[in-house]
Amino acid sequence: MEERLLMKGNEAIGEAAIHAGCRYYFGYPITPQSELIAYMAKRLLKIKGATFIQAESEIAAINMVYGASAAGGRVMTSSSSPGISLKQEGISYLACAELPCVIVNIMRGGPGLGSIQPAQGDYFQATKGGGHGDYHLIVFAPSSVQELVDLTIRAFSLADKYRNPAMILGDGLLGQMMEPVQFKEFDEKNIPSKEDWALGSSHGRKPRRIVPFDLDPNELEKIVNKLGQKYQDMQKEVEYEVVNIDNPDIVIVAYGSIARIVKTTIQKAKQEGINIGLVRPITLYPFPYAAIEEVANKVDKFLVTEMSLGQMVEDVKLAVKGKSQVSFYGRTGGVVISPIEILQEVKKLLD
Amino acid sequence: MEERLLMKGNEAIGEAAIHAGCRYYFGYPITPQSELIAYMAKRLLKIKGATFIQAESEIAAINMVYGASAAGGRVMTSSSSPGISLKQEGISYLACAELPCVIVNIMRGGPGLGSIQPAQGDYFQATKGGGHGDYHLIVFAPSSVQELVDLTIRAFSLADKYRNPAMILGDGLLGQMMEPVQFKEFDEKNIPSKEDWALGSSHGRKPRRIVPFDLDPNELEKIVNKLGQKYQDMQKEVEYEVVNIDNPDIVIVAYGSIARIVKTTIQKAKQEGINIGLVRPITLYPFPYAAIEEVANKVDKFLVTEMSLGQMVEDVKLAVKGKSQVSFYGRTGGVVISPIEILQEVKKLLD
Amino acid sequence: MGVKKLMKQVFTKPKSLTDVPFTYCPGCHHGIIHRLVAEAMDDLNIAEDTIGIAPVGCAVFAYLFFECDMIVAAHGRAPAIATGIKRVKPDNIVFTYQGDGDLASIGTAEIVHAANRGEKITVIFVNNAIYGMTGGQMAPTTLEGQITQTSPYGRDSKTMGMPIRICELLSTLNSPAYIARVALTKPAYIVKAKKAIKKAFQYQLDGKGFALVEVLSTCPTSWGLSPKEANEWLNEKMIPYYPLGEFKNVEEVS
Amino acid sequence: MGVKKLMKQVFTKPKSLTDVPFTYCPGCHHGIIHRLVAEAMDDLNIAEDTIGIAPVGCAVFAYLFFECDMIVAAHGRAPAIATGIKRVKPDNIVFTYQGDGDLASIGTAEIVHAANRGEKITVIFVNNAIYGMTGGQMAPTTLEGQITQTSPYGRDSKTMGMPIRICELLSTLNSPAYIARVALTKPAYIVKAKKAIKKAFQYQLDGKGFALVEVLSTCPTSWGLSPKEANEWLNEKMIPYYPLGEFKNVEEVS
Amino acid sequence: MLDEIIIAGFGGQGILLMGRLIAHAGMLEGKHVAWMPSYGPEMRGGTANCTVIISSEEVASPVVPNPLSLIAMNLPSLDKFEPLVEKGGTIIVNQSLISRNIYRDDVEVVKVPANDIANELGNLRVANMVALGSYIAKSKSVKMQTVFEALEQTLGKGSEKIIELNKEALKRGEKIIIG
Amino acid sequence: MLDEIIIAGFGGQGILLMGRLIAHAGMLEGKHVAWMPSYGPEMRGGTANCTVIISSEEVASPVVPNPLSLIAMNLPSLDKFEPLVEKGGTIIVNQSLISRNIYRDDVEVVKVPANDIANELGNLRVANMVALGSYIAKSKSVKMQTVFEALEQTLGKGSEKIIELNKEALKRGEKIIIG
Amino acid sequence: MAKIIIDRERCKGCELCTLICPQKIIVMSKSFNKKSYHPAELMNPEKCTGCAFCAMTCPDVAIEVYK
Amino acid sequence: MAKIIIDRERCKGCELCTLICPQKIIVMSKSFNKKSYHPAELMNPEKCTGCAFCAMTCPDVAIEVYK
Numbered sequence A, B: 001m002e003e004r005l006l007m008k009g010n011e012a013i014g015e016a017a018i019h020a021g022c023r024y025y026f027g028y029p030i031t032p033q034s035e036l037i038a039y040m041a042k043r044l045l046k047i048k049g050a051t052f053i054q055a056e057s058e059i060a061a062i063n064m065v066y067g068a069s070a071a072g073g074r075v076m077t078s079s080s081s082p083g084i085s086l087k088q089e090g091i092s093y094l095a096c097a098e099l100p101c102v103i104v105n106i107m108r109g110g111p112g113l114g115s116i117q118p119a120q121g122d123y124f125q126a127t128k129g130g131g132h133g134d135y136h137l138i139v140f141a142p143s144s145v146q147e148l149v150d151l152t153i154r155a156f157s158l159a160d161k162y163r164n165p166a167m168i169l170g171d172g173l174l175g176q177m178m179e180p181v182q183f184k185e186f187d188e189k190n191i192p193s194k195e196d197w198a199l200g201s202s203h204g205r206k207p208r209r210i211v212p213f214d215l216d217p218n219e220l221e222k223i224v225n226k227l228g229q230k231y232q233d234m235q236k237e238v239e240y241e242v243v244n245i246d247n248p249d250i251v252i253v254a255y256g257s258i259a260r261i262v263k264t265t266i267q268k269a270k271q272e273g274i275n276i277g278l279v280r281p282i283t284l285y286p287f288p289y290a291a292i293e294e295v296a297n298k299v300d301k302f303l304v305t306e307m308s309l310g311q312m313v314e315d316v317k318l319a320v321k322g323k324s325q326v327s328f329y330g331r332t333g334g335v336v337i338s339p340i341e342i343l344q345e346v347k348k349l350l351d
Numbered sequence C, D: 001m002g003v004k005k006l007m008k009q010v011f012t013k014p015k016s017l018t019d020v021p022f023t024y025c026p027g028c029h030h031g032i033i034h035r036l037v038a039e040a041m042d043d044l045n046i047a048e049d050t051i052g053i054a055p056v057g058c059a060v061f062a063y064l065f066f067e068c069d070m071i072v073a074a075h076g077r078a079p080a081i082a083t084g085i086k087r088v089k090p091d092n093i094v095f096t097y098q099g100d101g102d103l104a105s106i107g108t109a110e111i112v113h114a115a116n117r118g119e120k121i122t123v124i125f126v127n128n129a130i131y132g133m134t135g136g137q138m139a140p141t142t143l144e145g146q147i148t149q150t151s152p153y154g155r156d157s158k159t160m161g162m163p164i165r166i167c168e169l170l171s172t173l174n175s176p177a178y179i180a181r182v183a184l185t186k187p188a189y190i191v192k193a194k195k196a197i198k199k200a201f202q203y204q205l206d207g208k209g210f211a212l213v214e215v216l217s218t219c220p221t222s223w224g225l226s227p228k229e230a231n232e233w234l235n236e237k238m239i240p241y242y243p244l245g246e247f248k249n250v251e252e253v254s
Numbered sequence E, F: 001m002l003d004e005i006i007i008a009g010f011g012g013q014g015i016l017l018m019g020r021l022i023a024h025a026g027m028l029e030g031k032h033v034a035w036m037p038s039y040g041p042e043m044r045g046g047t048a049n050c051t052v053i054i055s056s057e058e059v060a061s062p063v064v065p066n067p068l069s070l071i072a073m074n075l076p077s078l079d080k081f082e083p084l085v086e087k088g089g090t091i092i093v094n095q096s097l098i099s100r101n102i103y104r105d106d107v108e109v110v111k112v113p114a115n116d117i118a119n120e121l122g123n124l125r126v127a128n129m130v131a132l133g134s135y136i137a138k139s140k141s142v143k144m145q146t147v148f149e150a151l152e153q154t155l156g157k158g159s160e161k162i163i164e165l166n167k168e169a170l171k172r173g174e175k176i177i178i179g
Numbered sequence G, H: 001m002a003k004i005i006i007d008r009e010r011c012k013g014c015e016l017c018t019l020i021c022p023q024k025i026i027v028m029s030k031s032f033n034k035k036s037y038h039p040a041e042l043m044n045p046e047k048c049t050g051c052a053f054c055a056m057t058c059p060d061v062a063i064e065v066y067k
């Protein structure tokens, strides 16, 4: 299993899901994630008892996920930006009903039909909640094909642990690129049993009900407060990477594909005697507020780089609490930021 | 016209829209805003050339709005939380295509099917963007039936001014309650002509295209940057109300129906010798960061009260920049916060 | 109650119904339909293997009434949810219970495609020509000229179209195994309705495929009629436009 | 080119097409369909009063090709957008141009209800049995056994259902004025297609109501066939399952 | 001057209209008013209720956890709201449908045989107006004459007969208080 | 050791496969590699291209604004990418389809009559392998033997004939460089 | 001999049973049940045939039939 | 006498015109156009009847017909 395979990001996600025991997939084609749905078709249609359905729409897909998860299946759906917008009602229902699943968003340029090139404009939607009401997804931001694999597997595990939907927030760059990946041994026994809550046959037990509402506000409040408590508990799952953080001139905060571009910037800067640090959130929800605040105690300049008009920058500011200056540099529309323009921005800030 | 009328919030919105020249309405029933769709049916079906359609779904409704707006119509849709989630793709398209319209969200308890009682859990969705990509709505948070009227009229005007969708973010309490309202004279001549961009007959001019995408990232970036610039320009439209802000022991930040409940708290507190200030954002986007920061320079305790697990509290923290302590008190699920519990919370904080 | 001992109980509440009293308005047919579904479950002895899906609509509370596993769907999406459940639990019996707003308006795509995929599910489709839950708005099935909250001057076929006949529309698809329309305004109709509903479950048990029973139903509250008048209106107005009968009955689905 | 002067031009690019070369693959019928739509606009002299709606799909670029006002729709929603436009501009001619993924899958509800409301719009429905734009996934219209990206072992009617016949399905509704299916693989078919498309615009001009023309179309790229083979496949496989003809033709809509 | 009233009863009893008339009359008298209904499917066969606030100052919170006045038109409503009434407040009870006594001893109680009187007037539907008449007379929060005006404006032209009947009922309710 | 290559050409020319083989071979040799395609409908009748990075260190940015090597399989591709090649870099040109000269004088140019050679081999489709062979021989970024291995693993069992043909084409391309 | 038992508290007074009973032996009570409905009552029990039409029709499953 | 003119640069070499022409007088060029397609060419112009089948079939509106 530890062999290195050259895989496309989208396909790697699919293989990782199946590796993690996912046997149900419902999706709808959209660029730049269509290789993922095609991969699931190819693989799942050959596994007995597994299900692949190209749903009639993203809305149908997310509701099939809702049903499959309620019935105890390990289930995934995937799409890209406009398709994820269509799933927002369903996502809010999943969160309310506490149904685990994995949702993949391979982001593209937006808003609107946008473009099909890589972008990161769905950060707010993913982390704050694009659907209605109080809920959060567990959001992972992989930055390599290997991380697409590892974090997809982890997403399934945390989704089950918290009975909450988890999201892989990638982009067209990660989805389309190929890199060598390895699959670590996975023991399906680690998948928690859902026999104690999932729907099915009720022989010898009371019928179960999965009910994402309560018309009595006081009862619904109990449900929402339980969710709130869960989001508190989730904070401990925060993950991030720090690079060169000891005594940098400036710290860049970036996630996903842009974070690896920043690494090239760091190398180039070193050659010019500029010392750049990096904090890379691996989970976007929970967000590494504490880690960033700690850095802010030592460093007085932050630069947030995103392929957007600036979204994560708000969370960085919330973390920094006014202790350091936080600047932003972004490109949009599917333009991938180059290492050199980031370096130029850094130089401007250090002047 | 200056006569006082006793009107239900939902109906007042409808009358205000028609008063402001809105002649096209597309919607789908949902509690607690169904009186609005019924009102539009009753009124518009009697106006020659006007259109009322109960769409097959919220998605169809927002896309009818997209078409009607593209054709130059002054147009509105309305819904409540789950229905607004379904409109997210369409909203993102409207923003990208720079099509003006008014979207009413009479919020109810969430997530999921939630409840039909008043809540404020859709703040993030409304202000940060529940749809994909970089865009913002102009978001108004009325707190009385009169404000529902005035801000609905203003929403149409700003939507046209910026060619951007505007949202009325109310809740079940405002939608259902009756208060006296007045309608000021409205001159339909103030509605800007759309002859220079709307679709129609092209006699004597080049055909026009409304295209919410560009597969060339550099071209799409220009579109997105133009939007970005527009959001900067919009900042000057910020509106808020301050109460008792000279030398308060603590300042509460609250919007919409909860803000009026806070006013009762302020009265009750005064009797006990406690001095509470209030900042009430009237526009949630643009958010009154500067106004709150100014207060934070003088007051070191803030309490944010919302009918949610805490959403606007992030914007208040962003405004305060670590200068003051920001606490939060919320109720969820459709439970309306009472003046007394807010007072108790204030006392705790002042202890 | 001593009499009970001497006499045979010939009619009582089916076991597949819980003891919770219905939340429906007086005279509303939702209650009768619930009972028939429960009787079918009793007759086939499947309650313990059945998973039901309640819609958003007056029947959102159906999860309280059926003595089997239940889940509440997002408005209109029950057929997609049923698909997800059935694919994970192919040996369970899965049914959706949907109103006409739910199934014929917002959920149009979901019902057409679940039917077309031939999902092995049973759909109970309650056509009461109105949106009951939200206070009486027009449904796709609202009759021409019918007054509702959103057709206050009567449904105008010129701008709002004519009522959609779902059975006829779905019957153009290849995959459905059973499609029928029934009513409940006479004992004879109720007997037929019972049979149709039972068949719709039996076909699922037999793996024949997608089955749907459209039940013409009253909504005295939103129609503004007494239960008695509502029954009459259904007989006089609805049945002529919505003919009763079986539209599809595939004994063997290939 | 002196010859031009002496001879009569009997065939040239219609005026309602711009000069922008099509972005479609070699042999793709989208181009022929565009030309026929433009010819209909020329013939009826309506281009300057027409508003077209491009779908998401290979024809997303249609906005570049038609010499009239155009707007790009969200995937599947063109009929709703057309409704919005037509209601604001009832004197303009409004048409949607939609693929089979767009119209028959994600946009099922929108097309059914626009048709049912009898919106006075013209729908050009391009059925190429596949999702072209996204690289060849299964469409609701994909034939049984057909191999696509998402039916890699052939469409299995047991789990994926049989192809949906949209004309037949929509013809169960009362309101549509004109519904026809045409093909383009022979000159005779093209002549008929042209007539149908023109009629679909003429009916709108006459205020008769909703009109839809389904055009069987090739996708050589996603089918993995040469343009020639694609035409043959369409003739041999698609036409038998999708019969050509007029399904609805209401001379006078009441 | 200020009153905060909860009016509660059965779905078909015309509860919401009672509240609207008080609010409307308040508005006509230049007061600040707010009206808030219960809403949703609970109305079906359950209790309907609404809250009215009349005030000389701007109405801040429209939510009334503890009303000064309660008009209870049936038993479940009384059961639900009796405990919430402010000390020293008033409860108007529809005696026709509520046989039990009031447990609270720190409130004023007015018993009105609303249905019986309505029956006498030949139309059960005006029971609400009888109770409303008693409330108006008791609380004096608005003038009866203004309620008449509000009634006319609400029901409008063409409803003269019904308006007359309603006025009659209001007066009968008033009579219970002022004799 | 590091190379950053852009391979560009016509949709049906097997551009993406060329890149995959380089990346795959790099992986087999234990190097860090990344492959990135152009994607979307531009492929239709337009140019297809992909980027490959082979490196002894972890690949940071997978985006290559200025490649060290360019394989231009047709004219529009050369037009597009020629200006972007790093000073001192290499351009492999498919001479069969590109008649024009290279404007740049600060890069090395290798002209390969890829289609002509492929034609000689009896299958136009292997023109890509001819050009790839020349690139491998020129750049030495991976060993030809490893490319053979990558080819076998990619095309798999049952494709022996095609593999042989491809190998042959690779060798013919190699020969242009090493004579 | 047959008999029906009407669950007074489940009954919502819709009157449908009174209309459907071929014997016309069900009538509405003048009194209220706890939910403020006038429940149905069996009058002339001796005429009941046990046909169960009433029970089949009752939307609130408030009627049991014995025979 | 009739004649067709093929727009060499619009043509995508799909060959559909060559198949449909009753006179079989359209052939594919060996050379490339700017977009790297082999465009169609009229061979034996004298045989052209001006039937326009080729133009009707051409998906790229690359053919004009004169008569």
Ligand SMILES: Cc1ncc(C[n+]2csc(CCOP(=O)(O)OP(=O)(O)O)c2C)c(N)n1
Residues within 6 Å of the ligand: B028, B029, B030, B031, B058, B082, B083, B086, C055, C056, C057, C058, C059, C075, C098, C099, C100, C101, C102, C103, C126, C128, C130, C131, C132, C133, C134, C139
């Ligand atoms: C997405 C969404 N839109 C709208 C609603 C509001 N809503 C609840 S039930 C309903 C329709 C009910 O009508 P129907 O399906 O006919 O059921 P009935 O109540 O008539 O049995 C609507 C529109 C909702 N809950 N969710």
Ligand SMILES: Cc1ncc(C[n+]2csc(CCOP(=O)(O)OP(=O)(O)O)c2C)c(N)n1
Residues within 6 Å of the ligand: A028, A029, A030, A031, A058, A082, A083, A086, D056, D057, D058, D059, D075, D098, D099, D100, D101, D102, D103, D126, D128, D130, D131, D132, D133, D134, D139
């Ligand atoms: C909401 C949404 N979902 C999915 C997509 C991706 N997408 C673009 S076009 C398309 C389908 C194209 O197929 P079809 O409608 O048949 O048109 P064709 O390209 O075959 O002409 C899809 C799924 C999208 N753009 N938006």
Ligand code: SF4
Residues within 6 Å of the ligand: C023, C024, C025, C027, C028, C029, C030, C058, C128, C132, C133, C218, C219, C220, C221, C222, E044
């Ligand atoms: S509103 Fe209509 S459908 Fe709903 S419970 Fe009442 S009568 Fe039945």
Ligand code: SF4
Residues within 6 Å of the ligand: D023, D024, D025, D027, D028, D029, D030, D058, D128, D132, D133, D218, D219, D220, D221, D222, F044
């Ligand atoms: S992919 Fe298919 S439908 Fe799209 S342009 Fe190419 S051939 Fe035509």
Ligand code: SF4
Residues within 6 Å of the ligand: G002, G004, G020, G021, G022, G023, G024, G025, G026, G047, G048, G049, G050, G051, G052, G053, G054, G055, G065
């Ligand atoms: S069982 Fe038959 S006869 Fe007896 S009460 Fe019921 S309907 Fe009447």
Ligand code: SF4
Residues within 6 Å of the ligand: C027, G006, G010, G011, G012, G013, G014, G015, G016, G017, G018, G039, G040, G057, G058, G059, G060, G061, G062, G063
């Ligand atoms: S049918 Fe049932 S609910 Fe209706 S009156 Fe008779 S017993 Fe009561």
Ligand code: SF4
Residues within 6 Å of the ligand: H002, H003, H004, H020, H021, H022, H023, H024, H025, H026, H047, H048, H049, H050, H051, H052, H053, H054, H055, H065
């Ligand atoms: S006009 Fe007719 S004969 Fe002439 S080239 Fe075209 S198809 Fe052939």
Ligand code: SF4
Residues within 6 Å of the ligand: D027, H006, H010, H011, H012, H013, H014, H015, H016, H017, H018, H039, H040, H057, H058, H059, H060, H061, H062, H063
């Ligand atoms: S049909 Fe048109 S595009 Fe195709 S080969 Fe002939 S001229 Fe060229």
Ligand SMILES: [Mg+2]
Residues within 6 Å of the ligand: C099, C100, C101, C126, C127, C128, C129, C130, C131, C132, C139
């Ligand atoms: Mg209904």
Ligand SMILES: [Mg+2]
Residues within 6 Å of the ligand: D099, D100, D101, D126, D127, D128, D129, D130, D131, D132, D139
């Ligand atoms: Mg298609």
